[in-house]
Amino acid sequence: MQFNQQLLVTYECINAIGTSLDMEHMLRNFLRVFARKSGAIASGFWRTNGENFELICSQGKRSLYSVIAPNAHNRSWDLHVKRNGEQVLYMYVGGGVMSFMFFLGEEELVAVEAILRSLHAKLDNAIRACTNHETLVKLNATLEEKVRVEVGRNREKDKHILQQSRLAQMGEMISMIAHQWRQPLGSISTVAASVKVKLALKKFNLETEDGRRGLEEYLLKSVGKIENYVKFLTATIDDFRNFFKPDKRRDQTTLHDLVERTLGIIGKALEVNGITLHKEERSSRLLSLHTNEVMQVILNLLKNAEDAMKERNPAQKIIWLRTYDTPDSTVLEIEDSAGGIEPVLIEKIFEPYFSTKEEKNGTGLGLYMSKTIIEDHAKGRLLVANTANGACFTIVFALQEEGENE
Incomplete structure (x- = not known):
């Protein structure tokens, strides 16, 4: 060659x-x-x-x-x-x-x-x-399978932590139910006592037509009041029961509706603790959300603000609640007057099992799960910053394109 x-x-x-x-x-x-x-x-x-x-x-x-x-x-x-x-x-x-x-x-x-x-x-x-x-x-190929398995495990872990978070809130919920029920139960008791007193004192002359008519009108009016109070109690129980149901689907709702339903749960507790709520609602946009889960986030943020003000006792106990729309998002802000979060802690507050309320049996799950719900389920962002008044938590719901709903 x-x-x-x-x-x-x-x-x-x-x-x-x-x-x-x-x-x-x-x-x-x-x-x-x-x-x-x-x-x-x-x-x-x-x-x-x-x-x-x-x-x-x-x-x-x-x-x-x-x-x-x-x-x-x-x-x-x-x-x-x-x-x-x-x-x-x-x-x-x-x-x-x-x-x-x-x-x-x-x-x-x-x-x-x-x-x-x-x-x-x-x-x-x-x-x-x-x-x-x-x-x-x-x-x-193996990595994709491992990632799929790990993602599944993490979802199960988050479900477990979400359940833990909900269970941890049940004690607080019972206290809120007590606040919500105290006034209507007291009113029912007052109406019943009033009926008993009037009957005992024979305020109505049953021998005359006017007396019998007056008693009938009075009893119907009293029964009507009791029925309204019972409806309120029933609605409160329904709110709490629905709150703990896991969401299976998204609902079309507004921030105004979510805020009002959440305040129906915690509003009385804020009032009892001397906390003034300033609402500035400028959002009217319909959102597609897991309503119970987002209500849990709003409730947790309001409860944290309540706890911070009960602990620090500022001269004025105020919560500012603001909603507004931007071209590409809908925003909810919850700000308190408790003085804010220490700079060394603010970066850690969304970590699981991190709590600033350990002496009060804080679980450290509330804000972690709130962030998980907003980011993973609502495709939004949960942010926190200190203001001149205190801590301000901001939830940003990004606008979803058609076909993104689950």
Whole structure:
């Protein structure tokens, strides 16, 4: 084989190796070109598992594959070996072994051996690149599955923490129910006592038509009052019951409706604790939300503001509640007059199990779950900043494009 011909064979083989990351495709292409140019009658690429060799790719007569198979116990690979009269070349490359069989003269075999030596680095890099690519593809497939499993676990964990958060609020809810029910129950008691007194004192002369009519009107009016108070008590129970139901679907609602329903739960407690509520509602936009979950967030923020003012007892106990629309979002702000959050703590308050109320059995779950609900379920943002008055929590609901609703 002349030098120019040797260069041409080497060039064509290098082109055959190419840039493909599919190992079988790359090796088959190389072995086919090399066999055509060098006269190899059988060739293959083998990999070992430590005991036996596995044929990865081959070219030529199948009957000769067993003849050119490398020996697993022979670790000293020679490029030029004679076995049973055949001329076989072995080349350790890319973590495996390439083997070739020829019927060539000695001079031609030396030239072919030189070509293989010149191709060694190119082949080694190509094979290892294909191996790394295959490993990466498998890793990505495994990683996707691992990510899917971990996401599922995290969702279950968040559901568990959300339930913990709700259970932690139940004690506070009972206190709120007491505040909500105290006035209507007292009113029912007053109406019943008034009826008993009037009957005991015989305020109505039942022997006359006017007296009987007066008693009937009075009793109907009293029963009507009691019915209204009972309706209020029933509505309060329904609000609390619905509050603890997990949301399965989104509802079309406004911030005004959510705020009013939440104040129906906590409003009396704020009043009893001497807290003034200033509302500035300028949002009228319809939102698609899990209403019970967002109500839980609003309730938690209001309850935190109440607790902060009960603890610090500022001269004026005020909560400012503001809603407004922007071109690309709807915003709810809840600001208190309790003096704000210490700078060293403000970065940590959304972390799970971090609480500034440990002495009062704070769970550290409320704000973490509030942030999770707003970001994951409502696709919004929950932010906090100190103002001249105190802490201001801001919920930003991004406008959803059509088709985004769950």
